[in-house]
Amino acid sequence: MSELLQFLFSGLTVGAVYALVALGFTIIFNASGVVNFAQGEFVMLGGMITVFAHAAGLPLPLAALIAIAVTAGVGVALNQLAIEPARGAPVVSLIIITIGASIFIRGAAQLVFDKQIHSFPAFSGTEPIHVLGATIQSQSLWVIGGAFAVFAGLWLFFTRTLLGRAVLATSNNRLAAQLVGINTRFIMTLSFALSAAIGAFGGVLVTPITLTSYDVGLALALKGFAGAMLGGMGNPKGAFVGGLMLGLLESLTAGYLSSQYKDAAAFVVILAVLFFMPQGLFGRKSTERV
Amino acid sequence: MSQKHATLLVLAALIALSPLFFPSGYYYRIGALMFVNALAVTGIVILTGYAGQISLGHAGFAGIGGYACALAPVHWCLPPALAVVLGAAISAVLAWLVGRPILRLKGYYLGVASLGFGILVAMVLNNERWLTKGPDGIEVPDLGLRGLLKDVGLDLSNGEFWYGLTGIALLVGAWLALNLYHSPTGRALRALHGSEVAAGTVGIDVARVKLQAFVISAVYASVAGSLLALQNKFITPDVAGFMHSIEMVTMAVLGGVGSVPGAVIGAGILTLLPQVLTVFADYEQVILGLVMMLVMIFLPQGLVPSVLRKLRGKDE
Amino acid sequence: MSLLEIQGLGISFGGLKAVQDVSFKVEPGEIVSVIGPNGAGKTTLFNMISGVYQPGAGRVVLDGQDVTGMEPFRLAARGMSRTFQNLQIFQNMTVLENAASGFHLRERGPVLADLLNLPGARRRARAAEAGARALLARVGLERAADRQAGNLSYGSLKRLEIARALALQPKVLLLDEPAAGCNAVETEEIDRLIAEVAASGTAILLVEHDMKMVMRISNHIVVLDHGEKIAEGAPLEVSRNPAVIAAYLGTEEATHADG
Numbered sequence: 104m105s106e107l108l109q110f111l112f113s114g115l116t117v118g119a120v121y122a123l124v125a126l127g128f129t130i131i132f133n134a135s136g137v138v139n140f141a142q143g144e145f146v147m148l149g150g151m152i153t154v155f156a157h158a159a160g161l162p163l164p165l166a167a168l169i170a171i172a173v174t175a176g177v178g179v180a181l182n183q184l185a186i187e188p189a190r191g192a193p194v195v196s197l198i199i200i201t202i203g204a205s206i207f208i209r210g211a212a213q214l215v216f217d218k219q220i221h222s223f224p225a226f227s228g229t230e231p232i233h234v235l236g237a238t239i240q241s242q243s244l245w246v247i248g249g250a251f252a253v254f255a256g257l258w259l260f261f262t263r264t265l266l267g268r269a270v271l272a273t274s275n276n277r278l279a280a281q282l283v284g285i286n287t288r289f290i291m292t293l294s295f296a297l298s299a300a301i302g303a304f305g306g307v308l309v310t311p312i313t314l315t316s317y318d319v320g321l322a323l324a325l326k327g328f329a330g331a332m333l334g335g336m337g338n339p340k341g342a343f344v345g346g347l348m349l350g351l352l353e354s355l356t357a358g359y360l361s362s363q364y365k366d367a368a369a370f371v372v373i374l375a376v377l378f379f380m381p382q383g384l385f386g387r388k389s390t391e392r393v
Numbered sequence: 394m395s396q397k398h399a400t401l402l403v404l405a406a407l408i409a410l411s412p413l414f415f416p417s418g419y420y421y422r423i424g425a426l427m428f429v430n431a432l433a434v435t436g437i438v439i440l441t442g443y444a445g446q447i448s449l450g451h452a453g454f455a456g457i458g459g460y461a462c463a464l465a466p467v468h469w470c471l472p473p474a475l476a477v478v479l480g481a482a483i484s485a486v487l488a489w490l491v492g493r494p495i496l497r498l499k500g501y502y503l504g505v506a507s508l509g510f511g512i513l514v515a516m517v518l519n520n521e522r523w524l525t526k527g528p529d530g531i532e533v534p535d536l537g538l539r540g541l542l543k544d545v546g547l548d549l550s551n552g553e554f555w556y557g558l559t560g561i562a563l564l565v566g567a568w569l570a571l572n573l574y575h576s577p578t579g580r581a582l583r584a585l586h587g588s589e590v591a592a593g594t595v596g597i598d599v600a601r602v603k604l605q606a607f608v609i610s611a612v613y614a615s616v617a618g619s620l621l622a623l624q625n626k627f628i629t630p631d632v633a634g635f636m637h638s639i640e641m642v643t644m645a646v647l648g649g650v651g652s653v654p655g656a657v658i659g660a661g662i663l664t665l666l667p668q669v670l671t672v673f674a675d676y677e678q679v680i681l682g683l684v685m686m687l688v689m690i691f692l693p694q695g696l697v698p699s700v701l702r703k704l705r706g707k708d709e
Numbered sequence: 710m711s712l713l714e715i716q717g718l719g720i721s722f723g724g725l726k727a728v729q730d731v732s733f734k735v736e737p738g739e740i741v742s743v744i745g746p747n748g749a750g751k752t753t754l755f756n757m758i759s760g761v762y763q764p765g766a767g768r769v770v771l772d773g774q775d776v777t778g779m780e781p782f783r784l785a786a787r788g789m790s791r792t793f794q795n796l797q798i799f800q801n802m803t804v805l806e807n808a809a810s811g812f813h814l815r816e817r818g819p820v821l822a823d824l825l826n827l828p829g830a831r832r833r834a835r836a837a838e839a840g841a842r843a844l845l846a847r848v849g850l851e852r853a854a855d856r857q858a859g860n861l862s863y864g865s866l867k868r869l870e871i872a873r874a875l876a877l878q879p880k881v882l883l884l885d886e887p888a889a890g891c892n893a894v895e896t897e898e899i900d901r902l903i904a905e906v907a908a909s910g911t912a913i914l915l916v917e918h919d920m921k922m923v924m925r926i927s928n929h930i931v932v933l934d935h936g937e938k939i940a941e942g943a944p945l946e947v948s949r950n951p952a953v954i955a956a957y958l959g960t961e962e963a964t965h966a967d968g
Contacts, residue, residue, distance in 0.1 A: 373509050580802070
């Protein structure tokens with residue numbers, strides 16, 4: 104029992120990060136129809152910039168804020184410089200652009216920072232908390248809590264604010280949104296900023312646990328992508344749940360089956376889900392109009 | 394002379410004449426690497442360019458082809474040349490089994506499903522140390538053909554031999570792909586790329602021809618993986634990794650995914666680029682990423698079609 | 710037994726009944742038109758008959774066999790072919806290749822033969838191309854054969870789609886607004902083409918907005934409104950039916966109906 108609980112804790116922690124990456128994917132996908140393979144790089148930037156800003160003497164909260172803001176700027180730049188100019192290009196080309204961006208950001212991070220593995224202190228000490236025979240690091244609670252807070256915030260933003268609804272309207276029908284006077288270019292910029300900031304926030308939260316280096320982004324992007332896909336592309340709730348489930352699945356596989364094949368479990372389940380539900384768990388079935 | 398024959402002739406001439414300009418034996422190796430990549434990318438052209446299906450996991454088949462050459466000769470005493478065939482057969486069967494469910498998916502869903510497949514293969518190669526010796530890689534036996542050639546009086550250096558063999562393999566691969574393009578099957582593939590609904594109404598069994606394209610492209614990747622392993626006499630699980638899958642797709646798209654010449658040019662550029670970039674050491678990734686983005690932004694159809702369009706535009 | 714029998718066909722999207730309990734029959738060589746105001750469910754009906762949508766209720770019987778919800782490619786093999794309201798042309802191929810793709814069922818062969826360019830594969834490819842050229846001549850597109858299909862005018866694409874469908878030598882041909890967007894001359898050409906095809910024994914099921922054309926060439930007309938059949942019969946009969954006139958009144962179609 105305590106063992107199971109232990110696995111659930113670690114699964115939720117990892118899953119929370121996947122969920123944040125998956126949410127980021129979904130926001131950009133909805134606004135632009137692009138799957139952004141550089142999403143994992145946002146997480147890396149969040150962690151790395153915080154590390155270096157903190158090492159330069161800034162207090163941790165300020166360093167984290169700077170990291171999130173800078174990463175959001177990178178997200179906006181990615182949109183303006185690479186995605187906007189390629190509007191209307193085939194899906195494969197867009198995939199290559201974002202993968203190119205991911206390689207570029209990784210290469211730049213390696214130049215600006217270094218190739219070492221880094222971390223910074225946990226927010227509220229390293230004293231583990233004991234629950235029913237299992238232990239959980241306090242930082243894990245930050246990660247899980249942070250992810251849920253972001254999800255709740257997004258939900259409020261999309262349902263309660265005019266701007267959030269404008270984003271939804273744009274993702275539903277870009278042309279119609281333009282016709283009712285929504286500045287869809289601004290919405291795109293906002294989506295990339297938001298998505299990058301969420302990724303960076305995840306990076307800040309998780310770095311004390313998993314550590315960070317210039318090349319952690321790709322694996323995270325793949326898992327986040329898988330999580331988003333598991334939930335059904337374009338559905339924020341699905342992305343969040345999908346990400347969490349993926350984390351749990353990995354941790355349970357690692358605990359009970361084989362730690363080497365924990366990553367395999369995720370993809371086996373995704374293949375199975377896509378096999379039986381080609382639109383993902385929460386995706387809508389779309390009927391092609393001819 | 395048809396366009397097909399012109400393409401093959403130019404390709405053959407390039408392969409045969411380029412060595413005249415090689416300053417050193419090292420260039421034979423680069424050339425052979427280019428040809429192997431171009432062969433794998435030709436498979437992607439059939440899958441993505443003809444049929445319009447995206448795979449982000451084709452390196453998995455290259456891994457199978459490569460490890461077949463490493464393992465089959467040792468464990469089953471199969472001659473390496475037959476191991477290439479065995480690898481291709483295993484890849485074809487796996488592609489058929491995996492393709493049936495995942496090819497029903499569209500766009501990004503197909504992307505992630507094929508990605509999952511590739512990652513699973515890479516993972517098995519990494520983890521089953523008893524068989525594959527894990528992440529550090531494994532030695533691959535010699536093909537033995539070069540020795541045979543020497544016996545009949547054709548004494549080639551290792552570089553020359555592999556340059557020639559991979560060049561011939563590429564020519565055969567290009568010939569097959571060009572044949573397919575103009576054949577009824579190729580027409581069906583391109584039709585479903587244009588409109589799956591309309592393809593159905595003319596009687597094309599979309600699921601079936603998609604699967605055929607997937608299997609064919611898997612065999613291309615597998616043979617390319619085999620040739621790479623035999624040439625290097627060594628193979629690591631990286632050959633099946635995600636980055637290798639991406640590399641294949643990027644090469645195809647860079648050159649122009651619909652055409653065989655595009656595949657060769659894309660593979661050529663992206664094989665050479667890292668060689669050139671090693672001079673810049675730390676800047677390699679930044680430049681590579683930048684090149685990928687710039688080409689796709691300014692020439693979204695790829696180099697070959699974009700250049701052709703410019704040329705034709707002048708005629709009209 | 711009729712060639713094509715539609716029995717109580719229906720479908721709903723998210724609780725909304727798009728088509729409900731529609732029945733009619735089509736005989737060989739007959740031209741049957743389905744008309745009705747915009748949104749009456751004509752194209753949805755077509756999509757069900759041709760297997761693009763799975764019907765929620767009812768049956769489609771082709772040549773005495775139940776083919777309800779059968780995939781389009783299987784229907785094609787049984788002699789049903791169609792065109793689309795918003796063109797489904799293979800834009801990435803030449804005009805000739807588009808037409809040649811219609812010969813797929815007769816000219817397909819083993820993939821291996823195609824890869825190796827065996828004599829059989831070459832012969833099949835040539836046969837398809839020869840057939841395609843003949844069809845292009847029939848629809849007046851022979852001179853555009855080698856052009857990229859995407860570059861053709863709208864009217865030409867409409868004819869290309871018909872040529873592609875005719876390549877299958879179908880028993881039943883479904884035409885979804887073949888004359889939409891065409892000028893008077895083009896409409897007349899299509900008109901003549903349809904009559905020719907029907908005269909050769911092919912049954913034609915037609916959705917069309919051009920009432921003049923419908924009245925002129927149809928043997929039988931089925932009228933839909935709000936997804937239900939409200940009338941059917943010979944052109945003259947239908948045009949005098951009060952329910953039909955009521956359905957069209959107040960919609961822009963009324964102008965077409967009187968003219």
